[in-house]
Amino acid sequence: MSSTHDNDTIYLDYAATTPVDPLVAARMAECLTADGVFGNPASTHRYGREARARVEAARAQVAALIGARSGDVIFTSGATEANNLAILGLVRGARAAGASAGGAQPLHVISARTEHKAVLDPCRQLEREGFAVTLLTPADEGRVTPEQLRAALRPETVLVSLMHANNETGAIQDIAAYAALCRAHGAALHVDAAQSAGKLPIDVRALGIALLSFTAHKLYGPKGIGALYVEPSRRVVLQPLMFGGGHERGVRSGTLAVHQIVGFGTACELAARQMGAEASRQAVLREQLWAGIRALPGALLNSPVRDCLPGVLNVSFAGIEGESLLLGLSELALASGSACNSDSDEPSYVLRAIGRDRETAQSALRFSLGRSTGAADIERAIAAVAREVGRLHVRAQGGVGAEAEAGASSGEAGARETGTWVRFMLKAANGRIASASHQAYGCPQTLAVCEWLAVQLPGRPWPDPGLGGALDWVRRMSLPADRLTRLLVVEDALRAALGAPQRPEAGQGTIKN
Numbered sequence: 003m004s005s006t007h008d009n010d011t012i013y014l015d016y017a018a019t020t021p022v023d024p025l026v027a028a029r030m031a032e033c034l035t036a037d038g039v040f041g042n043p044a045s046t047h048r049y050g051r052e053a054r055a056r057v058e059a060a061r062a063q064v065a066a067l068i069g070a071r072s073g074d075v076i077f078t079s080g081a082t083e084a085n086n087l088a089i090l091g092l093v094r095g096a097r098a099a100g101a102s103a104g105g106a107q108p109l110h111v112i113s114a115r116t117e118h119k120a121v122l123d124p125c126r127q128l129e130r131e132g133f134a135v136t137l138l139t140p141a142d143e144g145r146v147t148p149e150q151l152r153a154a155l156r157p158e159t160v161l162v163s164l165m166h167a168n169n170e171t172g173a174i175q176d177i178a179a180y181a182a183l184c185r186a187h188g189a190a191l192h193v194d195a196a197q198s199a200g201k202l203p204i205d206v207r208a209l210g211i212a213l214l215s216f217t218a219h220k221l222y223g224p225k226g227i228g229a230l231y232v233e234p235s236r237r238v239v240l241q242p243l244m245f246g247g248g249h250e251r252g253v254r255s256g257t258l259a260v261h262q263i264v265g266f267g268t269a270c271e272l273a274a275r276q277m278g279a280e281a282s283r284q285a286v287l288r289e290q291l292w293a294g295i296r297a298l299p300g301a302l303l304n305s306p307v308r309d310c311l312p313g314v315l316n317v318s319f320a321g322i323e324g325e326s327l328l329l330g331l332s333e334l335a336l337a338s339g340s341a342c343n344s345d346s347d348e349p350s351y352v353l354r355a356i357g358r359d360r361e362t363a364q365s366a367l368r369f370s371l372g373r374s375t376g377a378a379d380i381e382r383a384i385a386a387v388a389r390e391v392g393r394l395h396v397r398a399q400g401g402v403g404a405e406a407e408a409g410a411s412s413g414e415a416g417a418r419e420t421g422t423w424v425r426f427m428l429k430a431a432n433g434r435i436a437s438a439s440h441q442a443y444g445c446p447q448t449l450a451v452c453e454w455l456a457v458q459l460p461g462r463p464w465p466d467p468g469l470g471g472a473l474d475w476v477r478r479m480s481l482p483a484d485r486l487t488r489l490l491v492v493e494d495a496l497r498a499a500l501g502a503p504q505r506p507e508a509g510q511g512t513i514k515n
């Protein structure tokens with residue numbers, strides 16, 4: 003299959019989503035058109051019965067992947083909905099049923115800071131509704147220890163939501179231990195298994211898990227379909243999020259998406275068959291990748307050494323700015339910890355929660371391997387990362403030119419921890435700038451402006467070279483306005499090197515001779 007290598011870009015983002023397996027697509031296509039099984043599974047006529055038969059066959063395939071009985075699996079639109087239904091549904095249901103073990107205390111939920119947003123946001127919603135929520139900070143290589151969970155359980159704890167494998171680091175958690183603790187305590191354990199289902203063996207009944215979410219598009223099925231396992235027990239009563247025709251035992255109303263469900267079922271069956279061999283194969287590739295990367299300057303492993311998803315490797319590079327690194331790696335389709343990858347200014351909250359500083363989190367790259375990843379892809383990825391890390395390392399460490407030369411005036415501003423640091427080194431002759439060099443750590447635009455200035459400065463008057471300031475550079479290079487604060491750091495560093503007056507509000511520039 004070459005589709006994941008189109009345009010010479012190697013796809014290494016299988017933890018974000020996977021392509022649909024061709025057999026899965028073929029089975030789905032049988033459930034769409036007039037010559038296929040297009041009926042509504044709720045209808046009682048022949049079309050409906052045929053559709054229902056396909057849905058129930060798929061439900062059995064989906065249930066088998068996690069050791070569940072068919073009747074205990076509810077189809078949802080994906081893991082986000084399954085997580086919402088599990089968390090909001092169980093806790094609201096417990097309140098409606100009058101559960102209040104702690105008397106006047108609000109019902110209590112335990113989760114962790116490293117969970118997916120689809121778990122954290124419903125937990126936040128429960129807080130707004132008056133429930134108590136404890137978010138644990140993982141202690142052991144990104145994992146919540148059973149001791150941490152034991153210490154956090156309260157008499158009024160009704161739900162614990164902890165993921166099986168982390169989507170950013172690949173860390174596998176001890177869900178067997180969590181399940182045993184929850185069972186002994188009388189709390190329900192919900193597990194977000196979006197990353198592990200189809201990759202690691204899971205047996206919900208052997209483990210005694212109350213609720214488990216997973217999704218088709220992370221295991222070579224279609225997007226828009228997932229499932230929630232609901233333990234058949236009086237402890238686990240879900241209040242629905244959607245009301246309508248009473249589908250899925252009244253817990254999730256809405257006409258069943260037959261083609262999606264059939265695709266999900268087929269994908270689960272294929273995953274179950276390939277799981278062991280694929281896990282061993284990917285673990286070897288992951289080792290090959292880490293062996294190549296660990297030799298690079300500043301390489302740091304964010305994934306745990308042991309008990310990690312076989313296909314996930316998360317690494318940071320000390321002293322390298324993440325956005326510039328990612329930009330240079332356009333031949334690799336990768337996820338990063340850099341803030342430019344998300345809506346917020348904060349780099350990966352997961353890496354911050356496991357103790358990485360902003361700078362380290364910002365430079366993180368997540369490689370996630372899949373069925374069509376081969377050894378040649380890994381070799382190319384290593385070569386590309388080595389090239390870019392080497393290039394940016396030189397930019398930030400000097401070696402660009404006349405560093406610390408006698409008679410050179412040097413000025414710097416910013417700090418790596420804040421994402422931008424710049425130093426200019428200038429030499430004067432006859433009231434003009436004779437030569438200019440620089441070091442820079444920052445976003446691609448910051449690096450580009452520094453480079454441009456270093457070319458423009460020689461020959462211009464000292465101390466006002468007449469090249470304007472940050473605002474002019476933003477306009478000249480048509481940069482996004484949010485880059486202004488970063489370019490002010492460049493301006494401060496240049497002013498400091500020239501011994502020119504600082505901007506009125508500036509205070510970061512320092513002169514070093």
Ligand SMILES: *Cc1c(COP(=O)(O)O)cnc(C)c1O
Nearest residue numbers: 080081082118120169196197217
């Ligand atoms: C992908 C993912 C989700 C969301 O799943 P969707 O089906 O895309 O809604 C939730 N949790 C984890 C850990 C994930 O990796």
